[in-house]
Amino acid sequence: MSSATGRQIGAEAAGFVLAGGRSSRMGTDKALVELNGALLIVRALRILQEAGLESAVAGARSDLSAYACVIEDRLERGPLSGICAALGSTSAEFSVFISVDMPLLPPVLVGYLVEHAQETEAGITLVSVNGFVQTFPAVIHRSLAPVLDAELQNGDGGCVSAFRVAAERECRLLRILPLESLVQAGQVEDPRGLPAAFWFVNANTAEDLAQAERLLCRFVA
Numbered sequence: 001m002s003s004a005t006g007r008q009i010g011a012e013a014a015g016f017v018l019a020g021g022r023s024s025r026m027g028t029d030k031a032l033v034e035l036n037g038a039l040l041i042v043r044a045l046r047i048l049q050e051a052g053l054e055s056a057v058a059g060a061r062s063d064l065s066a067y068a069c070v071i072e073d074r075l076e077r078g079p080l081s082g083i084c085a086a087l088g089s090t091s092a093e094f095s096v097f098i099s100v101d102m103p104l105l106p107p108v109l110v111g112y113l114v115e116h117a118q119e120t121e122a123g124i125t126l127v128s129v130n131g132f133v134q135t136f137p138a139v140i141h142r143s144l145a146p147v148l149d150a151e152l153q154n155g156d157g158g159c160v161s162a163f164r165v166a167a168e169r170e171c172r173l174l175r176i177l178p179l180e181s182l183v184q185a186g187q188v189e190d191p192r193g194l195p196a197a198f199w200f201v202n203a204n205t206a207e208d209l210a211q212a213e214r215l216l217c218r219f220v221a
Contacts, residue, residue, distance in 0.1 A: 013114050014092035015048030016135070017041065018082045019100040020059025020073050029062045033098045035209060036216050041067050043103045050107035053096060053112065079135070081126040081160050086143040096116065097138045099201045099220050103212055105137065109182075109199065114138050116177065123172025124163045129200055135159045143170055190193035192220045206219045 031041040048055035059073030059082035125139040144166040151162035167174035
């Protein structure tokens with residue numbers, strides 16, 4: 001299957017939308033909130049699909065089975081819990097995770113990260129923005145699943161901390177790619193014309209949602 005970059009991703013990568021958050025700041029399940037005529041869950045699944053990935057939902061607060069296959073997260077202990085549930089459900093060599101509340105993420109970036117992970121055989125592939133590591137999108141090699149599960153059981157830290165521990169223990173690379181360098185080198189570019197500074201906008205509140213809608217109206221035809 002071709003990615004948004006036009007290159008072949010192949011069958012050894014699976015995509016998952018993490019949708020099990022409590023949505024406390026939104027006041028209702030974010031997955032079923034509408035942005036510019038499309039639900040956030042639909043937008044998130046479309047990002048993965050346009051990046052050339054088969055997509056599923058990992059964890060859900062509402063019944064999302066009408067939109068994609070849903071992987072049950074029995075522990076419901078945050079995004080790492082959803083990641084571990086998803087990794088346990090697939091035989092794909094790499095799994096790609098995005099959050100349901102990142103509606104402006106361009107598929108081309110997701111596709112590039114998958115291809116980079118496949119080429120380098122990295123354990124974890126992430127992006128940094130202005131020097132800050134972004135938790136998602138995350139591309140994870142299946143060999144890290146047992147260590148991530150152990151970190152979940154220990155409950156010692158968040159996703160990025162668990163990613164670092166897992167990569168170190170399995171002697172696999174943790175690649176953090178600066179977004180600014182990727183854009184400047186022409187490796188990734190949003191065909192919609194949305195500047196990279198806005199790709200990681202999180203729709204956590206009604207105000208965030210309104211900001212995302214203004215950006216779509218301003219930059220996306």
